[in-house]
Amino acid sequence: MxxxxxxxxxxxxxxxxxxxxxxxxxxxxxxxxxxxxxxxxxxxxxxxxxxxxxxxxxxxxxxxxxxxxxxxxxxxxxxxxxxxxxxxxxxxxxxxxxxxxxxxxxxxxxxxxxxxxxxxxxxxxxxxxxxxxxxxxxxxxxxxxxxxxxxxxxxxxxxxxxxxxxxxxxxxxxxxxxxxxxxxxxxxxxxxxxxLPEAEGYQIEVRQKKREERVSRGDSKDRSLYTISFNEEVFKCDFKKSDIGYNTVKLLEDNGLIDNRVFALLRDDTSCSFKLLKLPEEMTETEMRYAKYRYRQEPEITYEGKGYYIARNWGLANTPRFIEKMEKSFPSLKYSSNGD
The missing domain is CATH 3.40.1350.10 (Trna Endonuclease; Chain: A, domain 1)
Structure with missing residues (x-):
């Protein structure tokens, strides 16, 4: 230079x-x-x-x-x-x-x-x-x-x-x-x-898209529906991969499990290449353009007076990694799908 x-x-x-x-x-x-x-x-x-x-x-x-x-x-x-x-x-x-x-x-x-x-x-x-x-x-x-x-x-x-x-x-x-x-x-x-720093967010999106394309070429389009349970009681059934982060967070919230430690775990999670929880002012233009968060709606979870949105960038490659991490962190939490 x-x-x-x-x-x-x-x-x-x-x-x-x-x-x-x-x-x-x-x-x-x-x-x-x-x-x-x-x-x-x-x-x-x-x-x-x-x-x-x-x-x-x-x-x-x-x-x-x-x-x-x-x-x-x-x-x-x-x-x-x-x-x-x-x-x-x-x-x-x-x-x-x-x-x-x-x-x-x-x-x-x-x-x-x-x-x-x-x-x-x-x-x-x-x-x-x-x-x-x-x-x-x-x-x-x-x-x-x-x-x-x-x-x-x-x-x-x-x-x-x-x-x-x-x-x-x-x-x-x-x-x-x-x-x-x-x-x-x-x-x-x-x-x-x-x-290039200014293109980094875009390149993450391109890698994610290509990853899913590679998977889909070897298989038909994934239409799996998921069910999430807690203590063997169904919390939500038959939802798409894009909602796995949302339903996981809502289940933990509804069961009073989100304390400072758990919130930090969720806040820092990047299983889907994006942070699981983000404030609206933290979102990049790329994340907004490709609707990686439902930022046009009301905040999906409020913690200590701040409203957060939940990542929906889930695919065949990263969903199993997230499921494994959550089930290990919360033994009473279980996932299943119609593809199991």
């Missing part, structure tokens, strides 16, 4: 340089700088480990391992090269290796990271504070693994691969790191190039 200095009536291009020319290296410099300043790459991350490689075998290491605000693990790979090397393949291996990480393991490695960097904090308390949790919620931790690739630039092979992988439900973004010189000082800029 070119940078310019404004001088009177002209724009003077700033001198661009490279990490190689400035003798900056991935581990010695980029990793060291980013581990405590990760907001340069993403403001909603907390780094919990560097050079992480506690595998059963092999000596490969994740440059930086982080957690995002949705309690997902984030694998961050750094390169100083102009083409990114084969970083996407490395990152996918690493993501697979940490996919089953437990909460207690994350706390343990974060404790070590804090100690190694001279930071006097309790790891579990800091994680809970970052995630806005009153207490650890092990079942909600590491439901997904994201990948961030940060490099001076990326080859066409990498960008093409990342676009294709994102279409097939991986979550990978590319951050371009640029260096410039200003009065003998080095200036770093970071720019997300995949996915």
């Amino acid at each position: 070119p940078l310019y200095e404004i001088s009177n009536n002209e724009l003077k291009p700033l001198v661009g340089t490279t990490f190689r020319e400035q003798n900056l290296w991935e581990r010695r410099d980029l990793q060291r700088l980013f581990k405590l300043n990760i907001s340069v790459i993403d403001p909603d991350l907390l780094v919990i480990a560097e050079e992480f490689g506690e595998w059963n075998e092999g000596n490969r290491r994740i440059d930086l391992l982080a957690v995002d605000k949705n309690a997902n693990l984030v694998v961050i790979e750094l390169k100083r090269t102009e083409d990114g090397g084969h970083m996407e393949l490395q990152a996918i291996r690493y993501a697979a290796m940490v996919a089953n990480m437990r909460w207690d393991v994350a706390v343990s490695i974060f404790t070590r990271f804090l100690s190694d960097n001279g930071i006097d904090l309790d790891a579990e308390s800091r994680l809970c504070e970052f995630l806005d949790w009153d207490k650890p919620r092990q079942d909600d931790f590491a439901q997904n693994v994201r990948i961030i690739l940060a490099s001076a630039d990326f080859s066409k092979e990498i960008t093409t691969s990342v676009l294709w992988l994102n279409e097939h439900e991986l979550d990978i973004c590319c951050i371009r790191l640029s260096l410039h010189k200003i009065d003998n000082k080095l200036v770093l800029s970071s720019e997300q190039i995949i996915p």
Whole structure:
């Protein structure tokens, strides 16, 4: 990304340089700088480990391992090269290796990271504070693994691969790191190039549509109707997938089960790629355009004086995941369908 200095009536291009020319290296410099300043790459991350490689075998290491605000693990790979090397393949291996990480393991490695960097904090308390949790919620931790690739630039092979992988439900973004010189000082800029930030909501919608199209090509159109019960008593029967979130929330509300803990569980749920509960002012244009919430109606649930709407972005791919999570969280809650 070119940078310019404004001088009177002209724009003077700033001198661009490279990490190689400035003798900056991935581990010695980029990793060291980013581990405590990760907001340069993403403001909603907390780094919990560097050079992480506690595998059963092999000596490969994740440059930086982080957690995002949705309690997902984030694998961050750094390169100083102009083409990114084969970083996407490395990152996918690493993501697979940490996919089953437990909460207690994350706390343990974060404790070590804090100690190694001279930071006097309790790891579990800091994680809970970052995630806005009153207490650890092990079942909600590491439901997904994201990948961030940060490099001076990326080859066409990498960008093409990342676009294709994102279409097939991986979550990978590319951050371009640029260096410039200003009065003998080095200036770093970071720019997300995949996915384009302004198109991110739209791309989620496209992935969801393609996912459902792939499923429907192998099967006739899904016309399943669902029934939801509590303590073996039917609460609602024969409703479509689009209402599974709504009827689940209403059942919990009618049975007086929504306290602060349960509300936080529902509020943070993203099983359908969108937050289960949203205030109207939190909705994006894309979510309104494609009617992901019934925002034109009265609020569907009110909690502590605020009216929320319930996501209706349900399909064959994400409905089973939501059902499994809810039945595990509420053992008396059961779902069935005419397709069972």
